[in-house]
Amino acid sequence: MKIEDISFGYLLSDVTLLVRKHFDRRASKFGLTRAQWRAVKVLNLREGLRQTELADFLEMEPIAVGRVIDRLQAAGFVERRPDPADRRAWRLHTSEQARSVVDDMEVIARGLRKDATAGISIDELQQALAVIARIKENLLALEQDEAGIAASS
Secondary structure (H helix, E strand, O other): OOHHHOOOHHHHHHHHHHHHHHHHHHHHHHOOOHHHHHHHHHHHHOOOEOHHHHHHHHOOOHHHHHHHHHHHHHOOOEEEEEEOOEEEEEEEEEOHHHHHHHHHHHHHHHHHHHHHOOOOOHHHHHHHHHHHHHHHHHHHHHHHHHHHHHHHO
């Protein structure tokens, strides 16, 4: 068997979907989805980001992040404040409500990671993550190669 004959995409997708499902289920009492939690977590660490900067951190499209922020703002977790340097832009800040649930949400995330890795040694997990990171790097390099080819056409 060759390495290219081993299918892993569906497995990675299934794991991602299951993690999202279980996280959303556990975090539902706080009224936050996993995507919203990720945004709150980044903003809690980096108050005052612009929406485009947050999108970069989350590796999401700015429009999708905009929808997440709209929901967070409506629920009272995030505030949009005018950017003092650019009156067309807004800076994002967490509210007191968001800051009050950050620790609890981190406990949920840690618990899910613990449950998901039951029976797996730290060495096994580190090796698996290193391989997945290399796969990601290879795929990102393909994107750069494709962008370079498209630009030179």
